[in-house]
Amino acid sequence: MIRSIRLPLTEALSQSLHMGDNVLLSGIVYTARDAAHERMTEQLARGIPIPFDTKDAVIYYVGPSPARPGQVIGSAGPTTAGRMDKWAPQLIGLGARGMIGKGKRSPEVIEAIRRYHGVYFGAIGGAGALLARHIVKSELIAYEDLGPEAIRRLTVKDFPVTVIIDCEGNDLYELGRRSYLG
């Protein structure tokens, strides 16, 4: 039932995923939330490239709590993805077709997911201690001044997610609720 996937998220991989699939991700994901998205798109407009390779990349919407000495990272669960909707279509268009977050997405994001064969994964919101156990390495790569909103390169291992929106635009929030209500 549970499928393991090795990142980067190639187009072939994303096309093989379906709404509701439980997936364990291993490999590299990049953290970014509101302030980092705003800065990345501002800098793009001025011709400054995004501080990581967006091709087949997965962006994790998270602002972790600080690591205690000896820990890789603090608590690290997803933040509400909808706040990134304003900027997400542009990043998806640049190849960053995978996103991890929680909560609803806009029609524009769903359209971009469909057009570029992306995937929106959901991790359990409020389960930051559990999710942190699946992060084996954390490196700060850009925007250190943003504190918890800086961009980090995380190496994840068997990081548990569910496909909320697949590359055909099916949305688990719509269909899951409907199927429960029968």
Added chain:
Amino acid sequence: MREIDVSRITDAVRRMCISANINLPQDMKDALLRARKQEDGPIAQTILDRIMENHALAQSGTLPICQDTGMACIFLEAGQDVHFTGGSLYDAVNEGVRLGYTEGYLRKSVERDPIRRGNTGDNTPALITVDIVPGDKVKLTVAPKGFGSENMSALKMLKPSAGLEGIKAFILETVEHAGPNPCPPIVVGVGIGGNFDHVALLAKKALLRPVDSCNPDPFYAALEEELLEEINALGIGPQGFGGRTTALGVNIEYLPTHIAGMPCAVNISCHVTRHETEVI
């Protein structure tokens, strides 16, 4: 007159900020366990299991339950026979928050300006509410509040003609619109009455009550129960993937209000509804 040195407030706030972010109150744990027993769908069951596993991991690893360790909402019920000495009470509370969030490796989530932004770096200032009550004690409550759920909260200046049906419809609409965003299963704090500003604070204070408690007024207790049932019939479920448990509880508080009004505030809180209280 009893003298309390504000350094005691600083120390208590520091300790409680750390502890509240790592240990979920027992009433929330019990409510989640009850919800787990009542869920029939395998997806919802798995999510509730992981949420409970997360509590154990947070406790054993001294990690925050959730990375959004919130804005520090601090409530003081200060006895009118207490004389605070040794400095400013508000400064003492903020110092406690600063120390707690730094020493406890909690996330600093406060921006110094809502438009121009800029992280303050120590999670201050706290949001402080002081009520003066009879006696010579201080009841101190620390309630870190995350913004995934705060952002889905709403306030409406309903008119008396909207009646009870208007209140119910507004609360249900707010929860349905919130959907998966506030990390369900949620706790719904409701304030009704007062005026624009007091009703919002009332909704927040409703969240400080244990999730399994009911309003002492039978009319409001029945309304809480009815709304909980209707909210759970929405089918949003844990994390919004569909299921029985959309909310763990509905807590309603009310205040007298103006002849022309019926304000209603709905403060939504996530399954990590944190609060700790200590009496000094």
